[in-house]
Every structure is written in C-alpha cells, then in structure tokens.
Amino acid sequence: MRKKLFFLIILSFLLSSCSTKEITKQNSRNEVAPVTTASVQKKSINESIDISGVAIPHVQIPFFTIQPFEVKSVHVQVGEQVSKGDILVSLNDEAAKKQLQAAKEAVTKIQDAITAAKKALPTTEQLTQLNNLQNEVKHALEETRDLLQQLQNDNENVTLEQVIESSVQITLKQAEISTFTNQMQQSPSGTIMQLETQLSQAKQNVEQAKRLVEQTEITSPVDGVVSSINVTEQMTAAPSIPLVTVIQLDQINATFHVNSFDVVKLKQGEIVDVTFAGIDKIYKGELKSISPSIDPETNLFTVTIPIENTDQHIKGGMKATATVITNSVNDTLVIPIHSILFEEDRPYVYVAQEGVAIRKEITIGIRQSDVVQVSSGLKEGEFVIVEGKERLTNGDSIHVSNKES
Numbered sequence: 001m002r003k004k005l006f007f008l009i010i011l012s013f014l015l016s017s018c019s020t021k022e023i024t025k026q027n028s029r030n031e032v033a034p035v036t037t038a039s040v041q042k043k044s045i046n047e048s049i050d051i052s053g054v055a056i057p058h059v060q061i062p063f064f065t066i067q068p069f070e071v072k073s074v075h076v077q078v079g080e081q082v083s084k085g086d087i088l089v090s091l092n093d094e095a096a097k098k099q100l101q102a103a104k105e106a107v108t109k110i111q112d113a114i115t116a117a118k119k120a121l122p123t124t125e126q127l128t129q130l131n132n133l134q135n136e137v138k139h140a141l142e143e144t145r146d147l148l149q150q151l152q153n154d155n156e157n158v159t160l161e162q163v164i165e166s167s168v169q170i171t172l173k174q175a176e177i178s179t180f181t182n183q184m185q186q187s188p189s190g191t192i193m194q195l196e197t198q199l200s201q202a203k204q205n206v207e208q209a210k211r212l213v214e215q216t217e218i219t220s221p222v223d224g225v226v227s228s229i230n231v232t233e234q235m236t237a238a239p240s241i242p243l244v245t246v247i248q249l250d251q252i253n254a255t256f257h258v259n260s261f262d263v264v265k266l267k268q269g270e271i272v273d274v275t276f277a278g279i280d281k282i283y284k285g286e287l288k289s290i291s292p293s294i295d296p297e298t299n300l301f302t303v304t305i306p307i308e309n310t311d312q313h314i315k316g317g318m319k320a321t322a323t324v325i326t327n328s329v330n331d332t333l334v335i336p337i338h339s340i341l342f343e344e345d346r347p348y349v350y351v352a353q354e355g356v357a358i359r360k361e362i363t364i365g366i367r368q369s370d371v372v373q374v375s376s377g378l379k380e381g382e383f384v385i386v387e388g389k390e391r392l393t394n395g396d397s398i399h400v401s402n403k404e405s
Contacts, residue, residue, distance in 0.1 A: 035388035047327040047366035053256030062242035093216035100209035257300035
C-alpha cells in the first residue's frame with residue numbers, strides 16, 4: 001500500500017513538470033520579437049580606399065651661406081609675406097670684401113708682370129737685325145770658301161792674308177749673332193704663358209669673391225611666405241643649415257606614402273577627393289605621380305597629388321587624406337552592412353514578411369561606407385531586419401518598430 005502511494009506521488013510530479021515545459025515552450029513561440037528594418041534598394045555605389053599623407057608646398061626655397069659669416073641683421077619674421085627682391089638676412093660682409101680686394105690686387109699684379117714681360121720680347125726691328133747678321137755670316141762663309149778654292153788653284157790675285165781676313169770677319173759676325181741671341185733668350189716668352197694662365201684663374205677668383213659679397217645680402221627670388229628662420233643677429237651662420245626658407249602656398253603637393261597592397265589599386269591621372277585636417281572642404285586633385293619603385297628605407301611608394309590652393313587655407317605640414325575610388329557598380333541592390341549575419345563565413349539576413357522573420361542566404365559584393373552590394377538572394381523592396389536580428393530564428397514572430405516598414 002505504501003509503495004503504491006509513493007508511485008502515485010512521483011507520477012503526479014512528472015506530469016506536472018511536463019506540463020510546465022510545454023507551456024514554457026509554447027509561450028516562447030508565441031513571443032513577438034521587436035525589430036527594426038531597412039528596405040532593399042537599388043543605387044550606385046563606389047568602393048574606395050583612404051590614404052593618409054601630408055601637405056607639402058610645391059615651392060620651397062632654403063637659403064644657405066657659402067662661408068660661416070656673422071649674421072648682421074634679420075629683416076623678416078616667420079609667416080611674413082615677402083616679394084621678389086626683398087632682403088631677408090644681411091651678413092657681415094667685411095671678410096668677403098677683403099677677399100674681393102685681395103683678388104683684384106692679384107689680378108693687377110699679374111697684369112703688370114705680363115706687361116713687363118711683353119716689353120722684354122724682341123721687337124720687329126731686332127728680329128730684322130738678327131736676320132741681316134745671319135745673312136752677312138752666310139755671305140762671308142761663301143766668300144771665304146771661294147777665296148780658299150782660288151788659293152788652292154794658285155790664283156795669283158788671291159793671297160793668304162785675304163783668306164785670313166775673311167775668316168776673321170766670319171768669327172766677328174758669329175760673335176755678334178751669339179751676343180744678340182743671348183739677349184733675346186733672356187726674354188720671358190715662356191713665362192708669359194704661365195702668367196696668362198695665372199691671370200685667368202685670378203679673374204675667376206674675383207668673380208667668386210664678387211658673388212660672395214653679393215650673397216652676404218640674401219634676397220627672395222620669388223613672392224612667397226617665410227616658413228622658417230634658423231638664425232639670430234650676431235650669431236655665426238653655418239653653411240650646412242638654411243638661414244631662412246621661403247615657400248609658395250598657391251599650389252600644394254599632397255604627398256602620400258602607400259603600401260604595396262594599396263598602390264596597385266591606384267591609377268595615374270585619375271581625379272580623387274582630398275581633405276585636410278582642420279579644413280571643412282573637399283578638394284579635387286589629379287593623381288599626378290606614383291613612384292615606380294619602393295623606398296628601401298620605408299618600404300612604401302610615394303604618391304603625389306597637386307592641389308590648387310589659391311585661398312591659401314592649406315598650410316604646409318597639414319595632414320591630408322585622399323579618397324580613391326577603386327571599384328564602381330551602378331544600379332545594384334544594397335542593404336545596410338549591419339543587417340548581415342554570418343554562419344561559417346556564409347552571409348545571410350532575416351527578411352520581414354507579414355510579421356515573420358524569414359532567413360535568406362545572400363551573396364555580397366563591394367561595400368561603400370555602411371551599405372553593401374547584394375548580388376543574389378534578395379529583391380528590391382524587401383525589408384531586411386537590422387536591429388534585433390541576433391536573437392531570431394527562421395519563422396519567429398516579429399514586431400517592426402520603425403516607420404519604414
């Protein structure tokens with residue numbers, strides 16, 4: 001009897017438990033899930049990449065000194081507009097002027113030496129005199145030979161005294177020629193060529209010294225803006241550091257360093273949108289140059305996009321961002337990216353149909369911002385569930401809370 005009573009109690013408990021589970025399950029199925037939806041639309045979308053870079057002035061002119069001169073005066077300030085010919089920095093020119101004076105004096109001394117050497121050269125008259133002496137010696141030699149021949153032939157009209165006298169005359173003439181030639185050889189004809197070479201070099205030194213004096217007063221060759229000043233008055237300017245830099249902001253080169261994956265998506269000549277940090281404006285620019293080889297130091301490619309900056313709002317060094325369209329699709333179905341779920345890397349969505357969530361497998365394409373292309377699985381005008389999709393299963397009841405449905 002006691003066993004029978006215990007069995008009845010257990011059976012009653014099990015029946016009660018099963019009834020509770022069935023009720024819970026039924027309530028869960030009848031629960032309506034709140035969701036929001038978005039319509040499947042047709043539109044044109046673009047896939048793009050953003051590359052980051054910096055604004056660099058198209059014209060940048062740094063000014064250096066050739067020699068370490070003392071800075072006499074700085075005439076400009078950073079940010080100041082300057083015109084072509086304006087004086088930027090004045091350097092102490094005393095040392096440069098001393099070099100110029102020394103170079104000029106060297107030229108004068110060499111010119112005087114050349115003049116003196118030329119005066120010592122034989123004149124035309126002297127050369128004629130030498131030629132006459134040589135002819136006289138030649139004639140005397142011929143006459144002496146003739147006398148000797150006649151003497152050997154026992155010519156009674158020729159005596160030994162005549163032959164000796166003729167020989168003496170030849171010796172005297174030769175001595176005169178030797179003396180005259182020695183005087184002419186003392187003329188510095190070879191020295192003149194050396195002096196003329198030295199004079200050419202000395203004149204070059206004068207021109208260099210003139211340029212050095214001119215460069216002690218540094219002027220701007222263009223209209224522009226002073227972007228940096230690295231010297232102060234009375235300090236010694238180093239040749240390796242620019243004293244001052246002038247830039248032109250009318251045109252900016254937006255310069256980017258791009259990796260290997262993105263550079264293959266770029267096309268030279270295409271028009272892109274460029275923005276700059278701090279400026280609420282989109283600029284149009286042509287992708288002008290793409291470096292053909294990678295920079296071995298950065299492992300990146302350099303890309304340049306010139307931008308017209310007539311209002312000069314863009315400043316050198318500003319961060320630049322270029323949006324480059326890499327793919328375009330016209331008149332295609334799109335849905336919000338946040339409406340898509342994945343199962344084993346396969347995308348799917350829930351579509352709202354008459355208060356029920358219907359699961360649909362889809363194929364997606366390119367993405368633009370927060371929308372993505374759908375190439376199969378949906379039709380225009382359907383509504384995909386955006387919010388509340390994560391807790392749904394196929395066939396669940398839903399309540400669409402946004403007005404779009």
